[in-house]
Amino acid sequence: MRTTENEIKLVNKVSANNYKPLPVVLCEGEGIWVKDLEGRKYMDMLSAYSSLNHGHRHPKIIKALKDQADKITITSRAFHNDQMGIFLEKLCQVSGFSKALPMNTGAEAVETALKAVRKWAYEKKGIEDGEIIACTDNFHGRTISVISFSSEPQYKEGFGPFTPGFKLAKYGDINDMEKLITKKTIAVILEPIQGEAGVIVPPAGYLKAVRKLCDKHGIIMILDEIQTGFGRTGKPFAFMYEDARPDVLVVGKALGGGAYPVSAMISDDGIMSVFRPGDHGSTFGGNPLGAAVGMAALEVLEEEKLAQRSFELGEYFKNKLKELNSPIVKEIRGKGLMIGVEIKTEFGTARPYCEKLMEKGLLCKETHQQTIRFAPPLIIKKEELDLAISKIKEVLV
Known part of the structure; x- marks a missing residue:
């Protein structure tokens, strides 16, 4: 038993x-x-x-999963499938961006964003050793690159050497962030609310201040809404509280409707255009099973308000x-x-x-x-x- x-x-x-x-x-x-x-x-x-x-086993999401499983599940990006396009179109519509790059887990989506902004800096600004500013007490995943800019000692202990090119600003302190900006700074990455840190809400106006700071210095604003996205904080996305639209939005978790791992990096043509075939990918990213589930999850988000x-x-x-x-x-x-x-x-x-x-x-x-x-x-x-x-x-x- x-x-x-x-x-x-x-x-x-x-x-x-x-x-x-x-x-x-x-x-x-x-x-x-x-x-x-x-x-x-x-x-x-x-x-x-x-x-x-x-919720667990939402009927519409589970139906989408089962219906798609009866047709075709995985194709890889070696071929097109009939689900990814309509799913990404819906995701772009919901988020307000023009393009999305599908992945599986949140950490993969964060890594995708980091690669995108670094290549953008190479190609658009001629910066080959760009620096990215993150925030203290952040949580963006557990890959080597991501823990390289963690401020939590346990996340890093015994896992070095680490990926260079990151700085840490005090979360919620816009002045501290601006002090770290140099000619090498290419982007900032942060969570609109820090979940793992203890549900830390920054001061009112902070996200908008970060947006203005990035505009002032010509750097990219990356928002990690893996935990806060898709209605969790009372808006479709938490950045909407302050009209602080980022240049890159990272999503995951609820995008898979609690049934399948689905994540994405979302942005516009100016940043997405840096990717060429072979630059980045994922065997399972954008597969028809995940796309069908993601589509259902987005529809339920709207239908059930x-x-x-x-x-x-x-x-x-x-x-x-x-x-x-x-x-x-x-x-x-x-x-x-x-x-x-x-x-x-x-x-x-x-x-x-x-x-x-x-x-x-x-x-x-x-x-x-x-x-x-x-x-x-x-x-x-x-x-x-x-x-x-x-x-x-x-x-x-």
């Missing part, structure tokens, strides 16, 4: 120890609800780090959390249904509280030691949020 205890023992035996999940083994999911091997039911308040904005739901329910949820007036909580922050609850250090770390919430049927996860991240599927109902609040009250008050 398969049990939670036995499955965890098996994973510990055969898997690298690179994650520290909560001690729950999930085997079923529908909407905002999941079940473990013993049949216990939980509310998913993490959404696979915003991959499940549409998920961004608007996220804004309205996020405000409600955040206010209800604040009304708890918990003596344990230092701060509640976020936008839409991307909310961080920071625990005061004198009450320990966030992990034990996540474990207690799990026992009460809520699945969430700690990030950066002190913060509980609440990010339920955007399809969640108001009464389900009320149920979640009642459980949170039992643990935090």
